Amino acid sequence: MAATVRIPTVLRPAMGGLTTVSVEGATIGAVLAELTSTYPLIESQLLNKDGSLHRFLNVYVNDDDVRYIGGVDAPVSDDDEITLLPAVAGGFL
Template sequence: MSTVRMPPILRQAVGGAREVDASGGTVREILDDLTGRFPAIRSHLLDDGGDLNRFVNVYVNNEDVRLGRGLDTTVGPDSTIIVLPAMAGGGSPA
């Protein structure tokens, strides 16, 4: 089992916990496990094609998986997985 740290926006959907345990050998398997148990968080984590939602960053041991092997990133039993939604936005021309 690995531990996944959830951001505030998803905590209610996982019963209020800051961290949840999940099983799987890759990020994809971990997210499949989580979204299977908590379907409400699926659209936050994955897009319609099953790829990582572009507005969420997932880290395994503090490394952004998008900069490496993405959802195929290997996860060990002692891995800490952190989900951080994007901090983004922006103004407009005058």
């Protein structure tokens, strides 16, 4: 058993076009580490060099933004649905 990770459009080219992948891991940090070990091209878009979540990535476990439930330590259970969405941001800088 494992959690299902929904992949956003921008990451799919580096992941063979997959829209979802099944990943084992007890925390968001473990799930993302497993994901980036399989698909190393996406690592810089998911994590900072210190292992923290990238500023412009939103990660959700089921309906919860992980920023509010522990960040990379947020727990993940079998059958959870994890959604990755790039932050939508910009501006006149």
